Amino acid sequence: MDGNGQDEVIVNFGPSYGIWVYYNNASWVNLHYLSPELRVTGDIDGNGLEEVIIDFGPSYGIWVYYNNASWVNLHYLSPELRVTGDIDGNGLEEVIIDFGPSYGIWVYSNNTRWVKLHSLSPENIKTGDMDGNGRGEVIIDFGPSYGIWVYYNNSSWTQLHYLSP
Numbered sequence: 001m002d003g004n005g006q007d008e009v010i011v012n013f014g015p016s017y018g019i020w021v022y023y024n025n026a027s028w029v030n031l032h033y034l035s036p037e038l039r040v041t042g043d044i045d046g047n048g049l050e051e052v053i054i055d056f057g058p059s060y061g062i063w064v065y066y067n068n069a070s071w072v073n074l075h076y077l078s079p080e081l082r083v084t085g086d087i088d089g090n091g092l093e094e095v096i097i098d099f100g101p102s103y104g105i106w107v108y109s110n111n112t113r114w115v116k117l118h119s120l121s122p123e124n125i126k127t128g129d130m131d132g133n134g135r136g137e138v139i140i141d142f143g144p145s146y147g148i149w150v151y152y153n154n155s156s157w158t159q160l161h162y163l164s165p
């Protein structure tokens, strides 16, 4: 989170204590008094410091803690699933969010704009650069009716398996 080469540990201690960060293998700092529902990290503005992306639930929506410094509201909805990954390979990580059956999957691309990825709400999402070209794949389990699909290199869909794992 502070870009010094030592990873922080982010811990949700529940409603009584909120969320805390163990910085640089040395000290605890309270990040927020609320106990969030879900969180991920990723460098979404590409400056070398990891952002913390937190879903505070239906009352608050999703917030980003940018560069170990400031909170910004990313979306008023509370998502069902989300992951990060640099799917266009430009050094800024995208945030990929399942907003549920009414909205489908959206990508917050390069810290600037929302792009719809798919109208279905999946069972699970992962990211990883499967073909090693620097652009991340999005691996999605769409459930028993559709199986697993991969969105390759920010450009094309391929079915990976007909079964839903």
Ligand SMILES: [Ca+2]
Pocket: 001, 002, 003, 004, 005, 006, 007, 008, 023, 024
């Ligand atoms: Ca650190």
Ligand SMILES: [Ca+2]
Pocket: 043, 044, 045, 046, 047, 048, 049, 050, 051, 066, 067
């Ligand atoms: Ca950053």
Ligand SMILES: [Ca+2]
Pocket: 086, 087, 088, 089, 090, 091, 092, 093, 094, 109, 110
């Ligand atoms: Ca990117």
Ligand SMILES: [Ca+2]
Pocket: 129, 130, 131, 132, 133, 134, 135, 136, 137, 152, 153
């Ligand atoms: Ca790739």
